[in-house]
Amino acid sequence: MWDSIIECVPNISEGRRREVVEDVAAAVAGPGRQVIDLSLDPDHNRSVITIVGEPDGLAEGVLSLVRRAVERIDLREHHGEHPRMGAVDVIPFIPVRGATMDDCVRLSRTVGKRIAEEIDLPVYLYERSATNAARRNLATIRKGEFEGFATKIALPEWEPDFGPKEIHPSAGVVAVGAREFLIAYNINLATSDLTVAKEIASAVRSSSGGLRYVKALGFPLAEKGIVQVSMNLTNFKKTPILRVFDLVKREAERRGVLVAGSEIVGTLPRQALYDVASAALQIKGFSSQLVLEERIESALR
């Protein structure tokens, strides 16, 4: 196992031709990185490729992926529901283990610079890597999409952080940055009353007065006859999962409703589960060295 692990989840603008997505993912192969998941979305005509690796290996793998995607994807022929501005639309780097957010910011800048120099794509740094506040939010950068970027890129305030001051004719532009791990977390409520889910979603999400790193919506789960609070937790270190769960549970109880269960969509970092366990048990000064397997891994290193 590597000493330091960073995750990278490039979003590419192809979600229908599986052979193209697999070809782009195959370009990643090499030492110090590994593709662990491919997720195609035909409606959005977009795919998410999940790669993990050490900083150096990961950089090489991502460069190869971008090169292959630019060869295989032509945005002039791309249609889908999801907004997009590039053949490779966005490349987020996420610290997983033995790597800090600063490490990921540094890596995103190195990779962004090389994408500009070696592949001749305009690069915007976003989120934690942004060079100014207006570029922190990906949606703000992406506004106008591929079709609008030919003119947007000429505006002084939208000069790319790296690379040419005009879009790549077929591959557009790309956003590269560092962000925290995003946990997709849903809580099911033992009621069929959608109003309850919507009220609770509104109570817990940041935008309407709730917890800082929570996005939430209320949905019906028709096949089960119950409702769900569907959430994105964008910083589990500052807004821990158990706190979110407890708040949803309290808000539900206040409405005479119990929590039926909860689910993680995709994956979550091990530390997030350690945090839940140590908070639930009120363990003070929890250290991962309490975990037998972590002790073994340290001893074998």
Place this chain on the structure above:
Amino acid sequence: MWDSIIECVPNISEGRRREVVEDVAAAVAGPGRQVIDLSLDPDHNRSVITIVGEPDGLAEGVLSLVRRAVERIDLREHHGEHPRMGAVDVIPFIPVRGATMDDCVRLSRTVGKRIAEEIDLPVYLYERSATNAARRNLATIRKGEFEGFATKIALPEWEPDFGPKEIHPSAGVVAVGAREFLIAYNINLATSDLTVAKEIASAVRSSSGGLRYVKALGFPLAEKGIVQVSMNLTNFKKTPILRVFDLVKREAERRGVLVAGSEIVGTLPRQALYDVASAALQIKGFSSQLVLEERIESALR
């Protein structure tokens, strides 16, 4: 990392001469096993050596340890508070990961047989490896200790499972077996009233009507001015930590007392923390494949 991990924690009858303990532990060295902890207890004149490894490597390492311990420790000169019957007193094998209890039972029998054949020690199989109910409990086997075993071993019902029908003159006999991981878990209560800790210990421990796999005692923590329920959880799969915590918390609240915090002494298996987290969050059908690092480890294997 190994595909399957078993832990072995031989208890040897030497806890004062550090050089002897270190020499015995050093004999373990070799491929497929690793000593991860040495814990000397001078009062008990006894040490616990924590080894992890794959079945084959672990077997070789434990055999070497027993051979060295028999050379270096003479029970005729041994005194200490803890009851003991052998230079190597007991050798428990514990499934950690990718290995079942049955694997550990098989391994304990293989190792026991080889100890008898290669080192000429009488071997008793205990706990999950026991060949009859009377040998399940280590304390029952050990009764009479080293000094009494010269006659005890001659009784038909105490014929060893493997090896000679008389004790080794200096090293006595040894118990070998498989058991579940034991978690040493303490809960601190926000009161100085020792009665509360003792009552709760009595309520939660199996012997007085509590949970099946809990041993518990109430202690004062003089330096902090509070009290503690100190527990051994002998099967966290059947009596999960969070259930123990919740019961102690309820019993404390019923006495007007809050839980101040809790602590793990030593280590616990990662699965035990996953169990706490998934129970606390009411995650149905939790799988370790939800954990990013587990997914990475599977992909790299």
